[in-house]
Amino acid sequence: MKDKLLKKSKFLLEATLTSYSQIFFTENKILASILIVVSFIEWWTGLSGLIAVLTAIALAQLFDYSEITTEKGLYSFNALLVGLGIGTYFAPGLEVLLLIVAGAAIAFFSAVFFMGIFAKYGIPFLSIPFLVGMWLLLLAFPSFTNVALNMETLYPSNMYFKMGGDVLVSVMEGLSSFFEDTGFDTYFLSLGAIFFQFNILSGVLISLGLLIHSRVNFLLSLVGFFVAYGMYSYLGMYTGSLNYTYYGFNFILSAIAIGGYFLIPSRQSFLLSLLLIPVLVVTTIGSDRLFMYFELSAYSLPFNVIMIGVLYALKIRYDQTKGPILTLVHLKNPETNAYLFDSQPAKKYAAFTVPIRLPFMGKWTVNQAHNGKYTHKDFFRFAWDFIIKDEASSKEFSGEGLLVTDYYCYDKPVVAPALGTVVNVLNTVEDNEIGATNTLQNWGNTVVLQHENYLFSKLSHLKKGSIDVNIGDVVVEGQYIGKCGNSGRSPYPHLHFQLQGTSKIGGATLFWPLSEYLVD
Amino acid sequence: MKDKLLKKSKFLLEATLTSYSQIFFTENKILASILIVVSFIEWWTGLSGLIAVLTAIALAQLFDYSEITTEKGLYSFNALLVGLGIGTYFAPGLEVLLLIVAGAAIAFFSAVFFMGIFAKYGIPFLSIPFLVGMWLLLLAFPSFTNVALNMETLYPSNMYFKMGGDVLVSVMEGLSSFFEDTGFDTYFLSLGAIFFQFNILSGVLISLGLLIHSRVNFLLSLVGFFVAYGMYSYLGMYTGSLNYTYYGFNFILSAIAIGGYFLIPSRQSFLLSLLLIPVLVVTTIGSDRLFMYFELSAYSLPFNVIMIGVLYALKIRYDQTKGPILTLVHLKNPETNAYLFDSQPAKKYAAFTVPIRLPFMGKWTVNQAHNGKYTHKDFFRFAWDFIIKDEASSKEFSGEGLLVTDYYCYDKPVVAPALGTVVNVLNTVEDNEIGATNTLQNWGNTVVLQHENYLFSKLSHLKKGSIDVNIGDVVVEGQYIGKCGNSGRSPYPHLHFQLQGTSKIGGATLFWPLSEYLVD
Amino acid sequence: MKDKLLKKSKFLLEATLTSYSQIFFTENKILASILIVVSFIEWWTGLSGLIAVLTAIALAQLFDYSEITTEKGLYSFNALLVGLGIGTYFAPGLEVLLLIVAGAAIAFFSAVFFMGIFAKYGIPFLSIPFLVGMWLLLLAFPSFTNVALNMETLYPSNMYFKMGGDVLVSVMEGLSSFFEDTGFDTYFLSLGAIFFQFNILSGVLISLGLLIHSRVNFLLSLVGFFVAYGMYSYLGMYTGSLNYTYYGFNFILSAIAIGGYFLIPSRQSFLLSLLLIPVLVVTTIGSDRLFMYFELSAYSLPFNVIMIGVLYALKIRYDQTKGPILTLVHLKNPETNAYLFDSQPAKKYAAFTVPIRLPFMGKWTVNQAHNGKYTHKDFFRFAWDFIIKDEASSKEFSGEGLLVTDYYCYDKPVVAPALGTVVNVLNTVEDNEIGATNTLQNWGNTVVLQHENYLFSKLSHLKKGSIDVNIGDVVVEGQYIGKCGNSGRSPYPHLHFQLQGTSKIGGATLFWPLSEYLVD
Known part of the structure; x- marks a missing residue:
């Protein structure tokens, strides 16, 4: 129980931190920490951002979206920007809390939507969800007569004094006069503006974070x-x-x-x-x-x-x-x-x-070739399902084929088709008897690897308990993943292998069940 | 002849009614009738709507778009809304008739366009075609100096008197004062506004229709x-x-x-x-x-x-x-x-x-398995074309294979892969001799079933005259559809089976002919 | 060397001319020449257009986009329109040169972008890239305080005098008064306006070009x-x-x-x-x-x-x-x-x-059928990879299959699947030994044909040196292209055949490597 709570807290911390650093295309923790500090130069702006991040993470969990993508901050960094914007423009208040949650929800659903649509074209969604949410809120603002402008950020000197006393005020003024008319003042202000922090100190801190990263x-x-x-x-x-x-x-x-x-x-x-x-x-x-x-x-x-x-x-x-x-x-x-x-x-x-190789060892196929000819050409092609056939008999099993162990491919090692990160593991589905299929756990024991932002590979129907990688592991091409099995919707042992655009199976196309056929 | 006219009239009536009810996501006839009555509270508004509906239906027929989709009102409910809008805003006149036709055409072509594009993502097009048409017309309006504003709808009291005399005026006023400041006045006005009827009576009638449905x-x-x-x-x-x-x-x-x-x-x-x-x-x-x-x-x-x-x-x-x-x-x-x-x-x-099963009886394949092993795994997969093979000989026919009757799959029953509605039937194409193909009637005898808004299945190359379902029939999973044949572009008996996003064959992708191969 | 320069000059001339005529959907040279003359009625407008065209062509070359598409002017006609617009609105100057290059780059990248996206739906991108570029530049213009309006085009009479003396001025005035109030004045002005030439002479010349074409x-x-x-x-x-x-x-x-x-x-x-x-x-x-x-x-x-x-x-x-x-x-x-x-x-x-036939001769398959039955049904289907099998033995090779010459399909003629233009040829990749694959030159010797704007076919793994067509050749259905070979990523002789939406291999879909399997 305590263990689970710890794990959940770690997940939450990770997802929150990366929501900040993703804005600079990285999961770097130092940069993330600097950005959080910067966002809290005005407490309400910082808090608004944080609430928006937590709202987006909660929605991702509620609707069961990929934990990996959540942990990378990809569902929540746009919500963060909307939250920071709201905090900067609108004064604290319960009504504004409602707007932060609504804004974060718009940014979150937009992120899921654009991630899905743009993945079809292999393009990133960047900060478009932020734009959608921010513009809508600002257009709507004049109608919210119970919502006031944030006077703190409008008159920053007062705010600096409140947050850091005379020290912060003189730091701010010192930096301003030091960089005046050098162009660097504008550079640092521009850098700070990414986080709605229109002051040179923020820019200096962020550029420091950039340099470290x-x-x-x-x-x-x-x-x-x-x-x-x-x-x-x-x-x-x-x-x-x-x-x-x-x-x-x-x-x-x-x-x-x-x-x-x-x-x-x-x-x-x-x-x-x-x-x-x-x-x-x-x-x-x-x-x-x-x-x-x-x-x-x-x-x-x-x-x-x-x-x-x-x-x-x-x-x-x-x-x-x-x-x-x-x-x-x-x-x-x-x-x-x-x-x-x-x-x-x-x-x-x-x-x-990305050079995707086939997800098993080269020797695996050659081992099955009994008759010395070059026969296993099938396995040089990318395809969906793989079995091993005995060339002489054209059969894929010895004996009667009534036991999983009769099948040549059963229990053979399955390896990573390319360098990547493990983003999903299921290792607990019972293997079927021959002829039976488990439609409730369609894909059976499965590993999903992420190779780049929008390129994932999925290896399915593996043998129960055979998987030897964990979520988050970086695996290199050819590394042992698990063994060929007969779990899920698999009437006989085979390996299902596919590439897809998201970590979510079934996300790529409505018709995915159609792709599940054997090339053989 | 008379029979044909009757059928055509029924089709037109059906397509017109559903154009009204589709706005509330249903084909309910009672709701449709109420909505028509509501639209005619001001005669010109009602007439404009009706003309727009008929224009859209005429265009769908002229360009040979799916009759089923037309009959469901899906091509015309956006035109209806544009027509109602024009009637509400613009005074009667010949020039306005031209605008109604142009507006209906914009809504119609937009509906076809968005239906096609959005179907790729499995999302509905809702009332976007209406928005496109209405906005364009209203933007253009100030330039049409021969077109005047509709004064009737601007001064509704006069209009109520004209349409229903003192009775209607007092009903309207009575409803207004009864619901004043309850929030329900706004609720009913909002409901009426869907049909450009800015009065409480319309809202009350529509909410009644909703309740019945x-x-x-x-x-x-x-x-x-x-x-x-x-x-x-x-x-x-x-x-x-x-x-x-x-x-x-x-x-x-x-x-x-x-x-x-x-x-x-x-x-x-x-x-x-x-x-x-x-x-x-x-x-x-x-x-x-x-x-x-x-x-x-x-x-x-x-x-x-x-x-x-x-x-x-x-x-x-x-x-x-x-x-x-x-x-x-x-x-x-x-x-x-x-x-x-x-x-x-x-x-x-x-x-x-949608759980799509294979479109033939389970026993069908088992019957062909002579050697007692688990062999017909092929048929557990979704695929495009199906034949029956004799496992022992690996052949798909007995004898010389020169006659269609030599083929194991010929004349075998084909069944519905899932609950659905028959949306297309062709039952009159001659079966080919072996080796001949009929490229003019590519798909041969075919049944298309609709399973949900954007999910259709198509069964092709069936035997002439074997199809036992009619358009509009609801079929349940496993129900007899027809028999495997050799019609259309089929050199030997086989069953072509595919899922698609529209009722229109060929609508899904330019490259559909490529999908026509045998997996075997 | 001189030869290469000549070829390059011819390419550049061709690409430039078609940039003008493509606006009227043609590559007609006479029309193109008229349009160039028309664009130079005001020298700076004409020059701006030309610079934009050359910028777009240079970018297409720099980023290695299809030469065929470049030569057809498809990457550059939108840049031309942007260039003409800038020249018409802004006075000559170095800063404006920068804007022409930026505008041409926007039009060029937009053209590539929309060509790619729209090709998925089989629709043309027309002049959308021009609109994007022109609107951005005009929106930005008021901020460019170093850029002035073009006074020549604002006061055309002066400009006509400068460009053609009294003669041009009186031609212009004569045409104006001749066509006054006939509607034809507006017709010719509209025609000229396509090239930002707001005078009747341009319209008359363009309509003449249209008539000739x-x-x-x-x-x-x-x-x-x-x-x-x-x-x-x-x-x-x-x-x-x-x-x-x-x-x-x-x-x-x-x-x-x-x-x-x-x-x-x-x-x-x-x-x-x-x-x-x-x-x-x-x-x-x-x-x-x-x-x-x-x-x-x-x-x-x-x-x-x-x-x-x-x-x-x-x-x-x-x-x-x-x-x-x-x-x-x-x-x-x-x-x-x-x-x-x-x-x-x-x-x-x-x-x-487009009726795409299979890319080999009909007799080819029948020749391989030794046993008199109707067997080669596989070849009546569209598919991705083709081999020839001996029906009796179910093998695709005679002997041991260790030599390419053992394979039935090797060295057999491959023909054009439909009327089209050769847009890509690679003829210099060594054929592999059996079992070896050449992943560095994945597709091996390849011919790409263009059948219509967005329909291309690709024939790959051909025999080295066997290809007998050149880029630009128009080939008719069934015309000899080359011979089946074993080059590229091909472990044994086979013909890869696919349709695609662009001339760029790999452009159609992220997942193209997956389609490379054998149906057999």
Whole structure:
């Protein structure tokens, strides 16, 4: 009992922390902690954010969405942003609590919705759910006559005094005058604005967190920002507007996303992140003007639009081994992504798509080939279900085939088809007798691995108790996972293997039951 | 001839009636009749609606869209709403007739378009086609200097006098004063507003129709409305705005849709419909403000957006047997949906997806197994084409295989794979000789069954004249449909079986011909 | 070297010319030349357009997008429109050069994005990328204080004098007074407005180009325009607004697109193009009003929306052989499309979809059938991989199967499955020994054919050096392409055959590796 509570608390802590760090595309705990501290510079803003995060996590649990995805903060980081926004704009009050919960629910359901739809195109949903929730709330705000503006954040000096006394006030003023007119004031304000913290201290702390997490990202944030800053001047735009409108973070996030996250860091990825700046400048200024008509801010819309457009365009290129290479497996930071990519033996091919091998050992099939010919060509293909056949007899079992042990594939090791993280394990379903099927536990003992954001593989009908990996384990290609069994909807031993776009089985397509056939 | 005319008239009457009732997710005739009467409280509004319905039905016939879908009113209920809107806003005139036809055409083509696109995601298109048509017409209106506003609906008292004399005027006034300040005035006005009838009498009649059709729906309409009403007060919004802006029906329709139609009525579905109300409140107020910039009403947009988002999010959950259960087969009302669900033997599994069994009798395959082993595992899988093989010889025919009667599967009964309604029958295509194919009548004798809104199964290449079901028949799982034959693009007897998202063969994917292969 | 340069120049010239003519759905060189001349009536507008075209072509080359698609101008005609728009609105200057490049990049990436997404639904992306780019730039413009309005195009008389002296001025004035109040002035202005040339001369020249390219298109442009013109009068709209707002071209382009391009020219296609005019009128007036709120023009939005909606609705009809028939293979003009369609032997079936036959000779399979029975039914189905089996032995090879030459299908001719254009050839991959696979050159020697805008077929694993077609060749159904081989990811000789939505392999779906299995 106490153990379960501990586990639950750990899960909750993890999911909460990553909700903060995911905004910078990472699960880094140090960065997450800095971001939490920053969000609490004004207590109500910080609290609103936290309540929104917990609401989204609770909804994910209530409706039984993937725990792994929840733990990564992917369902809740948009709710966090909505919560921070509400806390910044609206004064504390019970009515506002209702709005935070409603806003978090909008962000949560939007996240699930867009994750599902966009996964079909292999594109990320980024902060679109935040935009949907925030815009709706701000449009609705004038009608909520029982809800007041947050005066603390409107008059920050008072707020700094309340939160940190004279010390905080003088730190804030000191930083302001130190960076005045250097462009860095705008850089730090833009960085803080991601968390609705319109002060230089927040920006300094966040940039410190960025630096700790990845020097590449830190550098990209500087370059992205200052090139855009220069272009604003060149086209005769008031650079102070970056400060005033807080659009600067669009350039920072885009530079990090293109330069180091969605692409393998390289000269080409850096070049592309530079090339996109004029495009982003036009998009930012244009969106800003459009949203002014509605007395709204475009927030991160320019970043979202350009990322989605460019990533999809890159994804459908014929030859993905030329030019900028899309990152397929995201490791802890850009540096490690680049290292992994450079050290891969079959670098060029690997880049084309995650190289998914078949989920069993090469020798496994050869062992079954009794007659010395090259026969098991079937197993060089990707397919859905696998069995082992004796070539001479064309049978897949010896003897009468009435026992699971008669089947050649039964009890044979199943291995990881690619580098990935275990995101789901079921190991307790009884194996069936031959001819019987267990439709209540359709997939039987199953392991789901995540290979990249939107690429998962699923290995099903494994032998009860044979699985030797746990959720969260990183497994390398060819690593032992479990043994071929006869559990679930399986009338005779076979291995079901499929790739899918989400960690949720059945999420990919309405017609998935149709794909469950044997190629043989 | 007379017979044909009678049949056509019946079809037209059916399609017209359901265009009215579909707005409340049903084909109930009593409700439909009440709604028609309500729409004619002002003759021109009623007539405009009827003309729009007939235009949409005519277009569906002209372009040869599914008669079944037409008869269910699914192509025309959006046109009806556009027609009612035009009649309410614009005074009678020939020019307005042109606008009604144009508006109905926009609603019709939008319905076909969104039905097709949304079917890929398994989500309903609801009243989005109405919104597209209505907004365009209202935006364009100021330029039509030959088109005048409808003064009758602007000054309803005069109109009531014209339509029903002193009696109608006093009924209207009596109802108004009776329900004044009870909240029920707003409830009834909101209900009437669905049909552009901004009076309490219409609301009373419609709520009566709702009650006759389903007590569950009636209750949900009340709860949905009054919880939202309370929340408006709590947040300090003017509840009269629900009256003035006629947004109240968004809460009514959402409560019915979530509480009793798209989900199996249960404590969980009711709870979810309550939980969504704050989300819907924010969305409604926000959309209203957005559309005010364009001097437009958001109409049913909030309802549409929330339904689509939440239904899709529920659809892609990993485990669909927990929490609220999606309704897969819609029977006549929520009560019967709940009854069917509760009485199902394999309730939990069934809920996961419509349990599609194979479309032939179990004994059929076992009969072919001569050698006593467990061999016919092929038939436990879902697949596209089916034949019968003799296990010993691995052949699918006896003798030379030159005659259709040589084939083991020929003339064997084909049965319904699940509870459904027959939506298409073709029974007149000659069976081919072996080796010949009939590419002009590709699918041969075929039966299409509808299992739920967006799930259809198709059984093809049946034997000429063997089909024993008619369009409109409800068939239960395992019921005799016809016999395996060799008609259409079939060089030898086999059964083609597929699931699809629309009643229109070929509608699902451009590449459907590719799916026509044998798994064997 | 010189040879390569010549080839590159020819490619660039071709891609540039087609960027102009594609706006009228053709690659006609005469029309293209006229359009270029027209665009240079004001030098800076013409130059801006050209720079945008070259930017888009450069980006397509840089990111390695399909050369064929580039050569057809499909990646660059939207950039051209953006370039012409910028040149018309903004005065020459270095800052504007930056905007042209940014605008062309937005149009280019949008084109790639929408081409990819829309291909999944079989619908064209038309000029949506132009709209995205133009609107963003115009929204952003007021912030660019270093960018001035183009005074030349604002005061055209001065500009005509500068460009062509007194002669041009008097031609312009003469044309104006000649066509005054005839409706033709508005027709020609609308035609010129497609290229941002708001003068009658441009319209006259373009209509001349249309006439040379296709009399059907010329006629459709007149009928489409003048019926809409009449409807404007009827509804009491100021017909001069077609002149002032330059929306007339929406009616012209729609008439050409529906009447003669996307549909086979016929009485039904003409009728539909007429029926859509009221719908288009409402859409045009409505969109115009909507965009006025943002001080923008809706440009070609009405045309885009109606085309996409109607084409998709037509595409998902059950029976595509009734009513208007969609054009599947676009030949040089509507006249030839109609001729080809009328002369097809199996006209009705052919219309249902591009009739893709199997990519080998009919006799090929029969030759392998040793035992006189009807056995090779497998080859009557569309499928992914093909081999040849000996029916008696059920083997696909003679002898030991250790040599490629043992395999029955090896070295057999592979033919074009349908009329199409060769868009990709790879002929230099070594054939593998049996059992070995070449994962670095996955698809081996491959030919990709384009059958219509969004329908391509791919033939893979061919024999090295056997391919006898070149990129750009038009091949007819059954024409020799190459020979079955064992190159790429092929452990034994077989033919991989698939249909796809783009010329880019891997573009169609994330999961394409899964489709690579043998049906056998």
